[in-house]
Amino acid sequence: MTAVLTDLWASLxxxxxTLGSMAMxxxxxxxxxxxxxxxxxxxxxxxxxxxxxxxxxxxxxGLFIGMVLGLLxxxxxxxxxxxxxxxxxxxxxxxxxxxxxxxxxxxAGRAGTAxxxxxxxxxxxxxxxxxEMMAVDPVRRVCVPRFLGGVISMPLLAVIFSAIGIYGTxxxxxxxxxxxxxxxxxxxxxAVELDDVxxxxxxxxxxxxxxxxxxxxxxxxSMPTAEGVGRATTRTVVISAVATLVLDYxxxxxxx
Amino acid sequence: xSARGSAAAAAQDGAADDALVEIRDLTYSxxxxxxxxxxxIRIRRNRITAIMGPSGTGKTTLLRLITGQITxxxxxxxxxxxxxxxFSRREKLEMxxxxxxxxxxxALLTDxxxxxxxxxxxxxxxxxxxxxxxxxxxxxLEAVGLRGAYRLFPSELSGGMARRVALARAIVMDPAMLFYxxxxxxxxxxxxxxxxxxxxxxxxxxxITSIVVSHDVDEIGKVADEAYLxxxxxxxxxxxxxxxxxxxxxxxxxxxxGLADGPVPFHYPAPELVAQLMERxxx
Numbered sequence: 001m002t003a004v005l006t007d008l009w010a011s012l013x014x015x016x017x018t019l020g021s022m023a024m025x026x027x028x029x030x031x032x033x034x035x036x037x038x039x040x041x042x043x044x045x046x047x048x049x050x051x052x053x054x055x056x057x058x059x060x061x062g063l064f065i066g067m068v069l070g071l072l073x074x075x076x077x078x079x080x081x082x083x084x085x086x087x088x089x090x091x092x093x094x095x096x097x098x099x100x101x102x103x104x105x106x107x108a109g110r111a112g113t114a115x116x117x118x119x120x121x122x123x124x125x126x127x128x129x130x131x132e133m134m135a136v137d138p139v140r141r142v143c144v145p146r147f148l149g150g151v152i153s154m155p156l157l158a159v160i161f162s163a164i165g166i167y168g169t170x171x172x173x174x175x176x177x178x179x180x181x182x183x184x185x186x187x188x189x190x191a192v193e194l195d196d197v198x199x200x201x202x203x204x205x206x207x208x209x210x211x212x213x214x215x216x217x218x219x220x221x222s223m224p225t226a227e228g229v230g231r232a233t234t235r236t237v238v239i240s241a242v243a244t245l246v247l248d249y250x251x252x253x254x255x256x
Numbered sequence: 257x258s259a260r261g262s263a264a265a266a267a268q269d270g271a272a273d274d275a276l277v278e279i280r281d282l283t284y285s286x287x288x289x290x291x292x293x294x295x296x297i298r299i300r301r302n303r304i305t306a307i308m309g310p311s312g313t314g315k316t317t318l319l320r321l322i323t324g325q326i327t328x329x330x331x332x333x334x335x336x337x338x339x340x341x342x343f344s345r346r347e348k349l350e351m352x353x354x355x356x357x358x359x360x361x362x363a364l365l366t367d368x369x370x371x372x373x374x375x376x377x378x379x380x381x382x383x384x385x386x387x388x389x390x391x392x393x394x395x396x397l398e399a400v401g402l403r404g405a406y407r408l409f410p411s412e413l414s415g416g417m418a419r420r421v422a423l424a425r426a427i428v429m430d431p432a433m434l435f436y437x438x439x440x441x442x443x444x445x446x447x448x449x450x451x452x453x454x455x456x457x458x459x460x461x462x463x464i465t466s467i468v469v470s471h472d473v474d475e476i477g478k479v480a481d482e483a484y485l486x487x488x489x490x491x492x493x494x495x496x497x498x499x500x501x502x503x504x505x506x507x508x509x510x511x512x513x514g515l516a517d518g519p520v521p522f523h524y525p526a527p528e529l530v531a532q533l534m535e536r537x538x539x
Contacts, residue, residue, distance in 0.1 A: 122366075130363035132325060133435075134377045134425075135352040141380070 025139075025217050032137075032144045039145075046149025050111040050212075051156055057110055058103060062161040065098060066090065066168020073169065074177040083173075084183035088191035090169035091162075095192060095200045099162035101248050104207035107154055108240030112215040115146050116236040119219025120229035128220075143216045150215065154208025155201055162200065199255050206247055211240045275334075276301045276433065276465045277322055282331030283489075284314070284321065291317055293489035295331070304459050304466040306476040306497065309486035310511060315469040316360075318486075319435050322467070323355060324348040336432075353381060356426030356464075357435040362418035364410040364425070370397070371406040374425045381429065396424040400454060416447025423454060427462065434458060436468040440475050448475060455479050473512055477501065485511060487519070 036043060069090045077083040119142060122128050128138040166188075173179040215236045222232035277299035284292045291314040299305045307315050320326045321333055324340045333340040335351060343351065364373050374393045378384055384392075397403040400420040410418060419439060426434060436455065440448050456479045459466045470476045476483070477497035485493040485500060485508055493500055493508045501512050510518030526532065 125366070126359045126361060126363035127365055129325065130357070130359055130365075130422075133323060133352055133355065133357040134380065134429075135349040136377070136380045137349065 021221075022213065022217050025220070026213055028139050029144055029147050029213070029216070032140045033148065035140070036144045036148060042145040043148050043152070046145045047152050048149075050107075050115065050146070050149045051153030053114075054107060054110045054153070054157060055160070057106055058157045058161050059164050061102060061106055062099075062164035063168040065102060066094065066165035066170075067172045069093065069098075069165065070169040070172030070177065074173050074179060083177075083179050085187055085191075086169065086173045086179050087166075087184035087186075087188035090173070091166055091188045091192050092196060094162040094165040094169075096196050096203075097200075097248075097252070099165065100158045100200050100203035100207055101244060103154065103158040103161045103204060104211055104244040105241055107150070107157060107207075108211050108215075108237050108244065111150060111153070112211050112236045112240050113233045115150065115212070115215035116219035116222070117229055117233045119143065119146070119216060120222035120232045123220065123222055124224040124226070124229055126224075139220070143220055147212045147216050150212025151205070151208040154211065155204040158200060158204035158207075199251075202255070203248065203251050206251060207244050210243045210247055214240045214243060274301045275299060276336060277467070278332075278334040279318075279322070280332045280334070282321065282328050282333065284317065284326070284328045290489055292328070292331075295486075295490055297484055297491060297494075299465065299467055300482070301465050302459070302463055303481040304455065304468060304479055306480035306483040307467060307469045307486065308471060308473065308476065308483055308500075308511070309492075310471065313486040314489070315471075315486060316437050319357070319437055319467065319469055323352060323357065323435065353429060354432045355435065356429065356431040356433070358419065358422050358426050358437065358439055360438040360441055362410070362415075362422040364413075364418055364422055366410050369407055369409050370402065370413070370421050373410070373421060374406075374428050376425065377429050392428065393424075396428050397421075399427070399457075400424045401450070414447070416443050416450065419443070419447070419451060420454070423451070423458070427458060427464075430462065432465060434464045434466045436466065436470070438470055439468065440470060440472045452479055473497075473501075473514070487511070 070086070073086045073089055074083055077086055077089070119128075122138075122142065128142065131138045131141060170181075170184060174181045174184050218232040218236045218239070219229075222228045275298040277297070279295055279297040282292050282295040283290070295318075297307075297318075307318060309315055317326070321328055322335065322340070324333075324343055327341055336354075338351075340348070340351070364370075365376065368376070371393055374396055375389050378389050378392060394403055394406065397406055400423050402417060402420055402424065405413070405417065405421070410421075413421065439451050439455065443451060452475060455466060455468065458464055468476055468480060480497050483495065483497045483500050484491050487507050492511075493503055493505060495503075500508055503509065503512070507519040509515065516522045
């Protein structure tokens with residue numbers, strides 16, 4: 001029993017230490033952020049890497065999730081005789097919840113792993129040490145542009161995901177299942193308010209910060225070995241997914 | 257003793273204060289393993305100093321201590337008369353602007369080409385116009401014989417070429433000190449000869465102080481003015497490479513002669529071979 005408690009305490013302590021270390025790392029990233037905007041091309045490059053290169057998977061997933069929403073939504077709403085509410089229901093669920101959360105999970109899997117493994121490999125091949133030897137802080141030069149690239153990309157990707165998702169719902173609900181197009185769009189316009197859109201934007205910004213922070217932190221602190229980089233990549237996906245869902249619950253509860 | 261060796265000895269006697277780097281009573285441990293235990297080294301200006309020793313003796317760690325990338329447990333590291341262990345992060349970065357380092361694998365930034373790799377420190381630390389940056393970078397690449405390769409990416413370079421590009425990058429800010437971490441590992445004889453010649457040329461032409469970490473006794477002996485042999489966390493021997501080669505000390509003889517057994521045992525501590533072979537149900 002004592003051994004179990006000791007192990008639990010040790011795990012808790014390690015977790016808190018990691019959290020503290022991550023908070024300090026975020027502090028360093030934020031401290032360098034104003035200066036980073038003076039070298040905007042570096043950020044643009046990372047927005048391209050994290051955002052533009054994730055576009056295909058985001059659009060594809062958005063389309064299929066929207067189409068599934070169309071199928072299930074029509075089936076469900078027909079049972080209560082209100083299939084006209086399909087547009088409103090799909091738009092609200094996509095804008096407020098599915099868009100930000102799914103985008104974040106996909107971002108962690110596509111861009112987060114790319115960030116973590118890229119920085120981890122830079123560590124393993126002494127590129128970060130070389131920068132330190134050239135009197136260049138690798139946090140400023142490598143981590144901050146990548147962090148900001150992720151933070152900027154996430155809300156943009158979430159908006160695209162939601163828009164494509166709504167198109168997918170319309171495609172199935174209106175074009176295939178025969179829901180009235182006028183009702184679909186007018187109900188959506190009436191139901192979705194600016195606050196709902198802002199809720200989605202705030203969520204995706206928070207997910208952008210958390211996923212990008214986890215990716216650059218894990219990559220930067222990875223062991224300089226093949227196994228270390230692999231472990232950092234795996235941890236990035238797992239921690240980002242859990243953080244996304246926990247943050248989602250907290251933010252939903254706060255903004256309800 | 258060679259002319260260079262004699263000159264080194266004379267300088268050692270006559271100019272006690274020309275040390276650029278001075279390490280005193282340094283101790284450093286990783287976990288329970290003691291890497292250095294009372295290490296004392298003096299690196300003199302405008303010389304090529306070799307740091308030699310078997311693998312795992314902390315040669316690369318020593319470079320990281322001198323450059324302030326890690327902090328010793330005790331003792332002092334004085335560079336240009338200032339104590340590195342007391343430097344703030346900003347002061348360490350300032351100090352490193354006067355240093356260049358050639359890493360074992362080159363450590364070129366893989367997402368930019370040769371030109372941009374060499375230009376990297378200039379872009380980070382200066383506001384020079386693009387035309388002047390181009391001028392400097394091409395001259396440095398010319399010095400290492402790779403001006404024609406300025407458009408290539410690191411993945412397109414051989415090991416020797418990558419190290420020469422890294423050398424061009426290391427000298428692009430005209431540093432006072434240049435550190436070489438195992439510069440000969442994995443090089444073919446031609447590349448090795450080129451790198452050796454470059455080390456000597458850079459040192460003499462630019463007035464740089466060079467510290468070369470290596471265990472290639474023959475190669476480093478050709479260019480080094482002075483050498484330190486590390487063993488068990490201390491300096492086992494110091495002098496010119498020729499003096500070390502003539503040493504009668506067991507540890508020095510074993511290393512310089514490449515003998516399998518000696519003070520540094522060939523076998524890792526293990527139980528009796530037959531007894532271990534006869535053991536059952538054990539891996």
